[in-house]
Ligand SMILES: O=P(O)(O)OC[C@H]1O[C@H](OP(=O)(O)OP(=O)(O)O)[C@H](O)[C@@H]1O
């Protein structure tokens with residue numbers, strides 16, 4: 799990456815709109831953890847982090863889930879560090895056995911939802927006894943892969959803008975941003 803490109807990355811952060819502070823996100827994650835615990839604490843689930851974007855929300859959720867579960871990951875990408883979606887590319891299939899067990903898929907964002915639908919279908923085909931999804935963010939628009947598509951557990955809803963922070967990237971950067979930010983003009 800050139801200095802000019804790195805300067806653009808810094809400028810994106812400086813000019814971005816803060817949609818949710820880290821305190822607000824923290825509260826939302828607490829609520830998600832309570833709802834997930836109420837549904838799954840007796841189910842012995844396998845929890846899959848969807849890399850890369852799911853990294854932060856999965857880590858922050860896991861320490862709030864105080865019941866027996868196994869944590870693992872899978873890696874699928876549709877945006878490939880750009881700001882528009884393509885077909886889903888599987889980089890790593892689910893890395894733990896889950897046949898006959900409930901599965902919880904954890905990701906940062908349900909945007910159009912093609913990513914989650916494909917991952918959940920895959921888990922069902924491979925024999926999960928039930929498949930649940932938890933997403934930190936649900937984006938409000940009418941381009942969902944299926945009308946009315948929702949995750950079982952959702953942290954926050956946002957307007958239809960391109961966002962970064964808490965695992966979500968801008969051109970591969972700012973997954974570490976401590977809040978949910980919208981890119982100026984997008
Ligand atoms: O609902 P959709 O429109 O399918 O988009 C949501 C997906 O897009 C992002 O992943 P991305 O493909 O950018 O890969 P990443 O996890 O490496 O950022 C995000 O982490 C979700 O997995």
Ligand SMILES: Nc1nc2[nH]cnc2c(=O)[nH]1
Pocket residue numbers: 877907909910959960961962966967968
């Ligand atoms: N970083 C990021 N990734 C996404 N994947 C789908 N929608 C988005 C978004 O708004 N931001």
